[in-house]
Amino acid sequence: MDLGTIFTAAAIGIPAFILIARSLVMTEPAHETLVTSFGKFKGIREPGLSYKHFWQKGTEIGIFTRTESDDLNVATTDTNDTKLPVRISWSVSDSNRFAFENNNPREEMISIIYAAVREQAHSMSVEDLFGEKDSIKKSILEDQDMLSSMEKRLGIKIENIIIDEPKPPQEIINAKKRIETANLELQAAEKEAKTLKIKIVAKAEADMERRDLEGQGAAKFKANIVQGIASEAKSIVDGSGGNITAKQAMDIVLRMLELEVQEKAAGSNNKVFFMGTGGSSSGGVSLTKEDLIAGLESVKEQNNPHPGSGGKGTARKLER
16 A cells, blocks of 8 residues: 555544544433534433534533532521521432523522521521421422422422531520529429428328327227226125115215325325315315326326336225
8 A cells, every 4th residue: 555545544534533533422320411513402312322413512411419518597586597407419300401591500499498498497496496397398398389390490300308406506505505404403303392292291190190099098098097987986886785876986986086196196296286175075175177187197107017116006096
């Protein structure tokens, strides 16, 4: 092959190779290639190897899911500068509209979503944001009119919206901590008060039970005294063969008890005993019912001594 033939082949082959190379389109996965001819949209090439005319231009656009995030300043019912972390997951649904029919579709989409978030947060308190932040996401994702209009115009589809824990101003955080501390102190005080109440009630119940038992003992003792007096009086009536009435026998027993009370009182170094000049059927001694009972209790103590004291019983006193 002569040199002329080689140059001729080269002159034809090289431009042909260049034209073929310019006509091939290699599109990456999760991307689309937009084909235009002299500024006019002509079509889309899917991922892989494809063809276009060598004079046409190919623009590759990613259609994968992307994420935008920011700490959005929102005004709530009780603050003006709470930060609300917001993440937007989005993808390109219409490459032609996204690339050629809008100037800054991404920025416009972000502006629309953030405005919707601010609008929802504006009617809520900081406390509501902590407990109901997911309701903001739900409200926006369910607004199909807004999302459909944005997708048709911008070629962007909203995949998801994530709202994290709000970040209220520091003074709100400090106030919340003070409230929590006060609540803990109140709970501790209530617990201590309940414990003290239980102790007081238990002591009161124990005292009441003790007083009940003491009252029962005193009542039983007095009942025994009455029963003993009645028994002594009956013995006198029976022993007289009917010559002494029951009333006379009772007077005799009571008089004997009065004398015994006087004897005990006279022998005490810590008491003063006054003898009356009249007014009593028992030798001028004026004794009330309370005096008699007190004396009977003293008699009971003398007649029931501790072991080894050698005390005498009431029956023996009455026999005198």
